[in-house]
Amino acid sequence: SVCLSVCLCLCLCLCLCLYGPLYALYLGPHYTVVVNTYQHAREVLLQRGKEFAGRPKMLTTELLTRGGKDIAFSDYSPLWKTHRRLVHNSFTLFGEGTTKLQSIVLEAVEALCCDLQASRGQAIDPDPPLMRAVTNVVCTLVFSSTYQHGDPELTTVMEYNDGIVQTIARGGLVDIFPWLRFLPNQTLTTLTECIAIRDQLLSKKLEEHKVSLIGGEPRDLLDALLQGQTRIKHNQGSGVRGQGLGVEQEEEGISDDHVLMTAAEVFGAGVETTSTTLLWVLAFLLHHPQVQERVQKELDEVVGCGRSPDVSDRTHLPYLDSVINEVMRIRPVSPILIPHTALTHSSIGGHSICKGSRVLVNMWAIHHDPEHWDQPEDFRPERFLDDKGLRFTPSCFMPFGAGPRVCVGESLARLELFLFVSGLLQRFSFSPAPGVSLPDLEGRLGVVLQPLRYTLTVTPRPGWEGVKGEREGEGVWWKE
Numbered sequence: 001s002v003c004l005s006v007c008l009c010l011c012l013c014l015c016l017c018l019y020g021p022l023y024a025l026y027l028g029p030h031y032t033v034v035v036n037t038y039q040h041a042r043e044v045l046l047q048r049g050k051e052f053a054g055r056p057k058m059l060t061t062e063l064l065t066r067g068g069k070d071i072a073f074s075d076y077s078p079l080w081k082t083h084r085r086l087v088h089n090s091f092t093l094f095g096e097g098t099t100k101l102q103s104i105v106l107e108a109v110e111a112l113c114c115d116l117q118a119s120r121g122q123a124i125d126p127d128p129p130l131m132r133a134v135t136n137v138v139c140t141l142v143f144s145s146t147y148q149h150g151d152p153e154l155t156t157v158m159e160y161n162d163g164i165v166q167t168i169a170r171g172g173l174v175d176i177f178p179w180l181r182f183l184p185n186q187t188l189t190t191l192t193e194c195i196a197i198r199d200q201l202l203s204k205k206l207e208e209h210k211v212s213l214i215g216g217e218p219r220d221l222l223d224a225l226l227q228g229q230t231r232i233k234h235n236q237g238s239g240v241r242g243q244g245l246g247v248e249q250e251e252e253g254i255s256d257d258h259v260l261m262t263a264a265e266v267f268g269a270g271v272e273t274t275s276t277t278l279l280w281v282l283a284f285l286l287h288h289p290q291v292q293e294r295v296q297k298e299l300d301e302v303v304g305c306g307r308s309p310d311v312s313d314r315t316h317l318p319y320l321d322s323v324i325n326e327v328m329r330i331r332p333v334s335p336i337l338i339p340h341t342a343l344t345h346s347s348i349g350g351h352s353i354c355k356g357s358r359v360l361v362n363m364w365a366i367h368h369d370p371e372h373w374d375q376p377e378d379f380r381p382e383r384f385l386d387d388k389g390l391r392f393t394p395s396c397f398m399p400f401g402a403g404p405r406v407c408v409g410e411s412l413a414r415l416e417l418f419l420f421v422s423g424l425l426q427r428f429s430f431s432p433a434p435g436v437s438l439p440d441l442e443g444r445l446g447v448v449l450q451p452l453r454y455t456l457t458v459t460p461r462p463g464w465e466g467v468k469g470e471r472e473g474e475g476v477w478w479k480e
């Protein structure tokens with residue numbers, strides 16, 4: 001591995017070309033271009049979005065997605081477009097315009113509050129309860145299962161998901177030098193084992209759904225995908241062209257593998273990103289207690305303590321929204337997005353880019369560029385408000401990417417972030433655990449940019465100390 005590192009460094013040093021804010025390096029068999037400015041990111045993601053909408057083939061992601069049967073790692077193609085549209089429409093069924101998704105998230109917020117309340121002023125690590133809550137949202141959304149704390153199936157889901165995330169984060173060299181897979185490789189072995197457990201559980205859910213599927217309103221995402229799949233098959237059978245499918249792919253359509261990989265991807269793409277953003281929010285609030293107080297004041301004025309905040313409150317809570325935005329700016333969980341590839345010969349900033357080059361959009365640099373952000377290292381939620389205190393979103397703020405490959409789960413993620421942050425700050429104040437230093441704000445880059453583990457104490461706010469709640473099958477969960 002020392003030899004490999006030396007080779008890698010030599011490759012990097014020899015092949016690094018610097019074009020002002022654009023870097024190109026020759027890594028393995030491909031050119032990789034790193035885009036560091038908003039102007040160039042606009043070209044890649046929006047102006048020439050389609051030309052740069054490819055994804056590189058990597059060994060780990062091919063394993064993970066049965067050769068690109070998902071959305072995120074599948075190459076740009078007519079079939080991919082149909083698949084993405086189907087997933088987008090399925091999310092819309094539960095998200096925008098319905099209260100179904102909101103009810104799912106609010107139930108998870110309620111359960112999370114119980115977990116936090118149970119700490120009774122002791123220092124706790126917020127990572128496990130947040131991860132449980134966000135995983136539960138996805139389990140309910142995807143296959144209608146909601147688990148109690150400690151349920152073995154929930155533990156299985158969390159364990160394999162974590163295993164996949166950890167091994168993908170460590171799998172980097174195999175993706176650059178694929179021949180490494182012929183050497184003993186514990187990371188690849190663990191990844192394969194986690195994928196097998198994942199597929200067993202999701203296949204079981206898929207078969208159960210096929211048996212119990214009835215027409216009409218879908219119960220969850222699996223139902224919606226199965227119904228969409230049937231519709232596309234039906235169209236093909238009747239000789240009607242599936243929406244934009246090419247001739248060679250028309251035969252294939254959306255297979256069971258596509259449905260399964262989509263369900264798997266909602267866990268992969270939706271859990272770690274959302275729970276990590278929530279961990280960053282709490283970490284920054286511990287560092288900035290005055291920001292926490294201001295959010296709580298806004299919540300008290302708009303919502304009070306007689307009911308839970310819901311999406312209809314969002315327009316009236318601009319400061320809370322600005323805190324979430326500022327956290328996503330200063331610590332984007334996906335700091336280089338997902339790698340893109342050039343599908344054709346193209347250019348960025350006037351420099352020609354050859355077909356097949358990988359393009360990494362450095363969102364970290366864009367979100368910290370002093371040309372666009374005043375004192376970018378400072379945590380200042382007000383930068384997302386105008387002088388009247390209304391929402392203001394600079395165009396160079398792109399935590400979910402932009403263009404044809406923009407995050408499919410953006411509205412779900414935004415809804416979750418809003419409901420979790422508002423629900424938690426309505427009821428609790430968060431402070432550093434006594435005698436323990438404040439969380440480290442540098443973070444560590446794995447699959448996402450995560451804060452290092454930290455602890456905090458949770459104190460019920462005035463009016464919430466003696467509140468009782470009930471959860472089905474658990475009786476009273478909170479009693480003073």
Ligand code: HEM
Nearest residue numbers: 071072269270273274334337338400401405407408409413
């Ligand atoms: C705070 C939460 C989230 C953040 C910050 C986030 C961010 C991102 C980013 C930066 C990308 C890559 C865009 C690009 O490559 O240009 C992406 C892609 C994606 N995200 Fe998210 N995401 C979040 C939550 C979710 C959720 C909840 C889901 C699903 C339920 C999801 C599903 C996806 C999928 C499927 C893609 C691939 C899109 C494609 O390649 O066409 N994400 N996300």
